[in-house]
Amino acid sequence: MxxxxxxxxxxxxxxxxxxxxxxxxxxxxxxxTARRIAVxxxxxPIPDVELVDGSGRSIRLSDYTGQAVIVDFIYTQCPTxxxxxxxxxxxxxxxxxxxxxxxxxxxxxxxxxxxxxxELSEYxxxxxxxxxxxxxxxxxxxxxxxxxLEAYAVIVLPDGIGGFxxxxxxxxxxxxxxxxxxxxxxxxxxxxxALRSFIK
Amino acid sequence: xxxxxxxxxxxxxLVTVSSSPVRLLLEQSLVSHLLIQMPALVLCGWTIARxxxxxxxxxxxxxxxxxxxxxxxxxxxxxFWMLPRSVDxxxxxxxxxxAKFVTLPFAxxxxxxxxxxxxxxxxxxxxxxxxxxxxxxxxxxxxxxxRLCNSYLRDEQDMLGQIVAVLAIGLGCLFGGSLFCGTTTxxxxxxxxxxxxxxxx
Numbered sequence: 434m435x436x437x438x439x440x441x442x443x444x445x446x447x448x449x450x451x452x453x454x455x456x457x458x459x460x461x462x463x464x465x466t467a468r469r470i471a472v473x474x475x476x477x478p479i480p481d482v483e484l485v486d487g488s489g490r491s492i493r494l495s496d497y498t499g500q501a502v503i504v505d506f507i508y509t510q511c512p513t514x515x516x517x518x519x520x521x522x523x524x525x526x527x528x529x530x531x532x533x534x535x536x537x538x539x540x541x542x543x544x545x546x547x548x549x550x551x552e553l554s555e556y557x558x559x560x561x562x563x564x565x566x567x568x569x570x571x572x573x574x575x576x577x578x579x580x581x582l583e584a585y586a587v588i589v590l591p592d593g594i595g596g597f598x599x600x601x602x603x604x605x606x607x608x609x610x611x612x613x614x615x616x617x618x619x620x621x622x623x624x625x626x627a628l629r630s631f632i633k
Numbered sequence: 634x635x636x637x638x639x640x641x642x643x644x645x646x647l648v649t650v651s652s653s654p655v656r657l658l659l660e661q662s663l664v665s666h667l668l669i670q671m672p673a674l675v676l677c678g679w680t681i682a683r684x685x686x687x688x689x690x691x692x693x694x695x696x697x698x699x700x701x702x703x704x705x706x707x708x709x710x711x712x713f714w715m716l717p718r719s720v721d722x723x724x725x726x727x728x729x730x731x732a733k734f735v736t737l738p739f740a741x742x743x744x745x746x747x748x749x750x751x752x753x754x755x756x757x758x759x760x761x762x763x764x765x766x767x768x769x770x771x772x773x774x775x776x777x778x779x780r781l782c783n784s785y786l787r788d789e790q791d792m793l794g795q796i797v798a799v800l801a802i803g804l805g806c807l808f809g810g811s812l813f814c815g816t817t818t819x820x821x822x823x824x825x826x827x828x829x830x831x832x833x834x
Contacts (some may be wrong), residue, residue: 434695441702444702444705445709448708456718461718462716462718464722466718517812532754
């Protein structure tokens with residue numbers, strides 16, 4: 434009986450520790466939440482992948498050094514969540530202008546097959562993107578796209594009807610090029626406050 | 634004979650579901666991942682251990698009186714794999730995947746060794762808890778505003794929720810029904826002498 438009590442306590446203590454670790458201290462039950470907590474606790478460097486914008490110009494994250502950037506991932510044919518991302522970016526753009534915060538917005542398309550320069554420019558026009566603040570771009574090839582998606586932990590799945598399902602979020606990259614915060618689409622206020630926090 | 638057959642079937646199924654093509658096939662959908670692959674791993678562990686339970690138990694009985702240790706281990710493993718984060722992890726991270734294929738059969742095995750020792754009250758509590766936990770999971774999966782697993786589509790999450798609800802109701806009926814027309818055997822005292830009849834000649 435005493436042995437069983439000892440063994441059970443040992444199993445329960447070890448199990449509790451594992452479950453505590455697996456939920457980041459009972460805070461994260463999904464991979465998405467866990468990722469957000471981890472990034473807030475220790476910002477992660479993002480690979481400086483070359484992107485191409487709607488007019489064929491090259492853009493790199495390092496171009497933004499010294500400025501905070503909010504990055505989102507989209508595909509222009511998206512009927513649902515990317516439209517919402519576009520609307521939120523539109524709102525953020527207005528706040529950045531009104532507030533004069535030295536920050537930029539960058540939408541990266543992961544649909545290399547369909548999103549060429551024309552589609553990117555059209556998406557920018559529809560959502561009223563002001564190129565001095567909000568740029569749209571795509572990686573040059575699938576390998577670099579994978580590198581980016583991995584760094585931001587964005588998982589893109591084909592939805593079986595020609596589109597994609599993806600975890601959509603606002604990714605705040607600090608002036609040092611590190612990913613410092615991930616926010617839900619409707620948390621654009623929190624994302625904006627994160628941008629302002631970089632102003633010394 | 635049946636136990637031996639079940640043992641070989643379990644070994645065969647365990648090898649099959651662990652093989653790369655079947656593993657990836659079952660992990661393509663959230664429903665087959667959670668309702669076929671994971672239960673299969675547990676059941677295989679259970680069946681394999683059941684055949685050798687006497688050999689495994691020998692000399693170790695004192696560490697698992699009433700099945701407490703084995704049950705605790707199994708419950709912790711199940712809790713871990715109920716987390717959407719762990720499910721995502723097993724698809725994205727080979728270490729999680731490896732852990733899943735080791736811990737779930739062991740949890741099944743430890744349940745097989747402990748179940749016969751559990752007091753009836755514990756079995757009742759476990760059955761009630763299983764049904765209510767499945768209903769809660771189903772509710773979470775169907776009503777969550779966002780996807781719980783980044784690796785799976787929203788439709789699959791809804792479908793999983795609905796199937797789990799049906800299973801929970803089915804199990805509830807099964808457990809509940811057995812109270813009324815079950816196979817409960819009333820244990821009688823060995824000496825069937827009626828009280829007070831001892832002195833009668």
